[in-house]
Amino acid sequence: MKRTIDVVLAAIALIASAPVQLAIAAAVRLDSPGPVLYRTVRVGRHETLFTLYKFRTMRHRAEGLAVTAAGDARVTRVGRMLRRYKLDELPQLFNVLRGDMALVGPRPEDPRYVALYTPEQKRVFDVRPGLTGPTALAYRDEETLLAGRADVEFAYVREVLPAKLRLDLDYLERATLAGDLRILAATVGAIVRRGRGANADRPEAAIRS
Numbered sequence: 001m002k003r004t005i006d007v008v009l010a011a012i013a014l015i016a017s018a019p020v021q022l023a024i025a026a027a028v029r030l031d032s033p034g035p036v037l038y039r040t041v042r043v044g045r046h047e048t049l050f051t052l053y054k055f056r057t058m059r060h061r062a063e064g065l066a067v068t069a070a071g072d073a074r075v076t077r078v079g080r081m082l083r084r085y086k087l088d089e090l091p092q093l094f095n096v097l098r099g100d101m102a103l104v105g106p107r108p109e110d111p112r113y114v115a116l117y118t119p120e121q122k123r124v125f126d127v128r129p130g131l132t133g134p135t136a137l138a139y140r141d142e143e144t145l146l147a148g149r150a151d152v153e154f155a156y157v158r159e160v161l162p163a164k165l166r167l168d169l170d171y172l173e174r175a176t177l178a179g180d181l182r183i184l185a186a187t188v189g190a191i192v193r194r195g196r197g198a199n200a201d202r203p204e205a206a207i208r209s
Contacts, residue, residue: 006103010096021090024055031078034060037091042108045128050100052108053091057082066110067156070147085191092131104180105130106168113161121165132187134171135164
């Protein structure tokens with residue numbers, strides 16, 4: 001049932017967002033040289049590697065850490081806007097249709113950080129990673145959280161990543177279809193509130209209700 005709903009909703013969202021995605025693609029191309037889409041490898045269900053798609057938000061071939069903090073000079077002008085409203089993640093609807101991802105689930109992680117997971121933390125690979133989920137909501141301002149840290153990657157690995165995995169494991173313990181629909185609604189609500197310039201409330205209450 002979950003997979004059927006994922007496919008139906010992802011297909012509808014792709015059709016509905018097609019004009020927006022075309023406009024984003026044009027903006028990315030005009031803003032800086034390089035491809036429209038950014039392709040990266042992530043770890044999915046059963047620890048299978050897959051290619052994740054995003055709209056490119058950084059300068060083409062920019063080198064540096066896999067983790068970004070607010071003010072990262074690699075991020076383009078259009079990229080900052082896309083990241084703020086999470087519009088860079090719209091191409092992941094294709095990942096949902098392909099079966100790489102679900103609409104709701106643990107966020108997919110870079111293999112270099114997955115190598116640090118404990119056996120207990122690897123339980124997140126029992127399900128497909130999600131386009132959104134408890135961690136995507138709770139850490140939607142992750143870049144701001146990491147801003148100003150002397151070692152951004154160290155702070156991510158030692159503080160942020162373990163906290164995100166605890167949320168993901170908690171989600172797995174109580175995941176339901178109704179709960180997933182509430183998370184989807186909370187995600188849309190958070191984006192709308194941000195678009196209005198309001199500070200979104202912490203999402204945990206909506207997730208647990």
